[in-house]
Every structure is written in structure tokens, then in C-alpha cells.
Amino acid sequence: MNPPREELDALLAEYRSSLPEKLARFDALLAAGRTAELVQELHTLGGSAGTFGLPRVGAAARAAEEHLVACGRDLDPARRAELERLLGILRHEACEV
Amino acid sequence: MAAQDKRVYVLTAKGNAELTSAKTSLGEAELKLLVMIDGRATVEQIAKRMQGADVAAVAKMLQALARAGHIADPDGTAALDIKAFLKEVDSSVSSLQANGFFVRIARRASERPKPGQKITVMVVEDDPQLAKLLRTYLQMEEFAVRVAATREEITKALGEAPRPDLVLLDVLLPDADGFEILEKVRAHPQVKNVPIIMATAKASREGVLNGLRRGADGYVTKPYDMQILMTAIKTVLDLK
Numbered sequence: 001m002n003p004p005r006e007e008l009d010a011l012l013a014e015y016r017s018s019l020p021e022k023l024a025r026f027d028a029l030l031a032a033g034r035t036a037e038l039v040q041e042l043h044t045l046g047g048s049a050g051t052f053g054l055p056r057v058g059a060a061a062r063a064a065e066e067h068l069v070a071c072g073r074d075l076d077p078a079r080r081a082e083l084e085r086l087l088g089i090l091r092h093e094a095c096e097v
Numbered sequence: 098m099a100a101q102d103k104r105v106y107v108l109t110a111k112g113n114a115e116l117t118s119a120k121t122s123l124g125e126a127e128l129k130l131l132v133m134i135d136g137r138a139t140v141e142q143i144a145k146r147m148q149g150a151d152v153a154a155v156a157k158m159l160q161a162l163a164r165a166g167h168i169a170d171p172d173g174t175a176a177l178d179i180k181a182f183l184k185e186v187d188s189s190v191s192s193l194q195a196n197g198f199f200v201r202i203a204r205r206a207s208e209r210p211k212p213g214q215k216i217t218v219m220v221v222e223d224d225p226q227l228a229k230l231l232r233t234y235l236q237m238e239e240f241a242v243r244v245a246a247t248r249e250e251i252t253k254a255l256g257e258a259p260r261p262d263l264v265l266l267d268v269l270l271p272d273a274d275g276f277e278i279l280e281k282v283r284a285h286p287q288v289k290n291v292p293i294i295m296a297t298a299k300a301s302r303e304g305v306l307n308g309l310r311r312g313a314d315g316y317v318t319k320p321y322d323m324q325i326l327m328t329a330i331k332t333v334l335d336l337k
Contacts, residue, residue, distance in 0.1 A: 015226050040271050047298055048227040050320025058320055
């Protein structure tokens with residue numbers, strides 16, 4: 001049994017409209033060097049976006065999360081640049097929805 | 098006679114501690130078995146002593162006790178258990194990768210809902226929007242839903258009446274490790290039998306091994322496919 005279409009549409013619209021705030025928070029966490037929190041929040045987005053019918057956003061979030069986890073605490077300029085590139089892709093995918 | 102019927106087990110320090118502990122995490126049947134482990138009796142003999150209990154069922158329970166480290170086989174007769182366990186892990190990973198879920202045998206919670214009472218599913222999810230979506234779907238399936246996101250909320254939600262009939266537990270939480278929560282639930286006398294489905298973004302062998310070793314009843318992959326999730330939940334709860 002599926003929930004009424006309008007209820008699902010409302011939840012999806014709410015989710016989509018929350019994406020810019022989430023992306024702004026990622027930028028703030030990165031700027032503050034709070035990478036552990038950034039990993040957690042990217043993980044959360046990676047797990048939820050696909051469920052809300054946004055698999056590309058989810059995949060981009062997971063790619064950024066995996067890169068950050070692989071970097072560990074050592075976020076040197078090259079790794080940071082790669083992270084920013086991946087966050088750029090995520091931003092692009094989020095803007096497309 | 099199956100080879101497993103001739104196995105002989107001994108009690109480990111962990112098993113001995115469980116027997117002497119005032120707060121044992123084991124059920125009555127498991128404790129009864131532990132008492133009979135003396136390093137001499139075979140699985141078949143133990144089954145006979147239990148008023149002719151089914152040998153295969155007793156062997157399975159003993160294997161579970163061996164996996165949990167409560168008993169061990171001094172001469173290696175139960176070494177096959179590990180192989181069987183790893184085989185189960187591999188088959189579970191394959192199913193998880195191919196189908197998005199796998200579940201073990203249905204586990205009955207210690208208390209079933211009273212007639213007219215809804216089955217309660219506890220969702221451990223830190224994303225409030227995803228939790229809302231899961232709640233919506235689960236309520237449509239006539240489940241009562243309880244959501245928890247943090248360690249503190251999990252503890253509170255597990256203790257609330259009625260006890261949850263199933264827990265959907267995310268592996269990675271902001272302030273808690275899902276495997277650690279699973280282990281604590283399994284060690285808790287009041288909620289140890291509650292079925293738990295782990296939700297994971299990665300269908301890794303290590304993750305599945307971790308979950309099965311600690312007593313998970315199933316796995317689903319994230320992002321959720323709602324149809325798959327509902328199937329997994331109903332299968333674990335043995336609902337038609």
C-alpha cells in the first residue's frame with residue numbers, strides 16, 4: 001500500500017527545498033574544519049536523497065563522503081581541492097532537481 | 098546421524114560467567130543447554146536429556162552459543178560452524194547486493210501485540226525528513242511507528258511501552274555506532290529478542306559479518322526502496 005500521492009509530493013517538495021540549506025551547511029563545516037561533522041552530514045544526505053527519488057544527489061554526496069573518509073585528518077591542499085570539486089558536483093546535482 | 102550430532106562442547110569463561118551472572122542475557126532454553134555442557138556429552142546425548150528435543154534444533158542452538166563464544170569445541174569438531182557462518186555471511190552479502198535486503202529466520206519478540214494492538218516498528222534514523230517518510234509508509238501499512246535519532250532517544254524508545262516489535266537500525270548514527278547499539282540490545286534482558294534489521298549504505302562483507310555476529314536479523318541497503326523495506330520487515334516479523 002502506498003501513501004496518497006499528494007502526501008508524498010509534499011514530503012518530496014519539503015526535502016528538495018531543504019537542499020540549499022544543507023549545502024550551505026556543508027560549506028560552513030568545511031570552512032570551520034569540522035570534517036567529522038561534514039562526513040556525518042554527507043552520509044545522511046547520501047542515505048536519504050536516493051530514497052526521495054534523487055539518486056544522483058545521493059551518489060554525489062557519497063562520493064564526497066568517501067573521499068573525506070579516505071583523507072582522514074590529513075586534508076592537504078590537493079585533497080581539499082578534490083573535496084571542493086566533489087562538493088561542486090553535489091551542488092550542481094542539487095540545483096538540477 | 099549427522100556429524101554435528103557427535104560434536105562435544107566445553108563451556109568457555111564467557112559461558113561460565115553467563116551462568117553465574119545475575120543478569121544473564123541468555124534465554125531459558127539457552128541457559129538449560131549451557132548447564133548441560135560438560136566436555137563429554139555429545140549434541141545427541143544433550144538432546145535426549147532434554148526430553149527428546151529435536152537434535153537438529155539443539156545442534157543449531159549450540160552452534161549459536163559457540164558463535165557467541167559461550168561454548169567451544171576442544172577437539173575441533175565444531176570447526177565447521179565457522180565455515181558455515183562465513184558461508185552464511187557471503188550468501189547474505191550476495192543477497193544484499195542483488196536484492197537490496199536479506200533477512201534471517203523470523204524471530205518472535207518475547208511479547209506479541211495484544212489483539213487489536215498495532216505492531217510497533219522503531220525507526221532509528223537521524224535524518225528527520227527521511228524518518229518522516231518512513232513513518233508515513235509504515236503507518237500506511239498499519240504499523241505503529243516510534244522514531245529515535247540519538248543514543249538517548251534510542252534508550253528511551255526501547256524502554257517505552259509497548260516494547261517495539263522490530264527495530265530498523267541505521268549502522269552509522271551521529272552519536273552512536275549501530276553495531277554497538279545492536280550488541281547492547283542483545284545483552285538487555287527485556288529487549289534482547291526484539292528483531293533488528295540493520296540499514297547500511299554499503300553492502301560490505303565486514304559489515305554483514307559484524308551484524309550477524311552480534312545478532313542482527315536482517316539487512317537492508319540505503320537508499321531505501323520502500324517496497325523492499327516493507328518486504329524485509331514483514332518477512333522478519335513473519336507477517337503474511
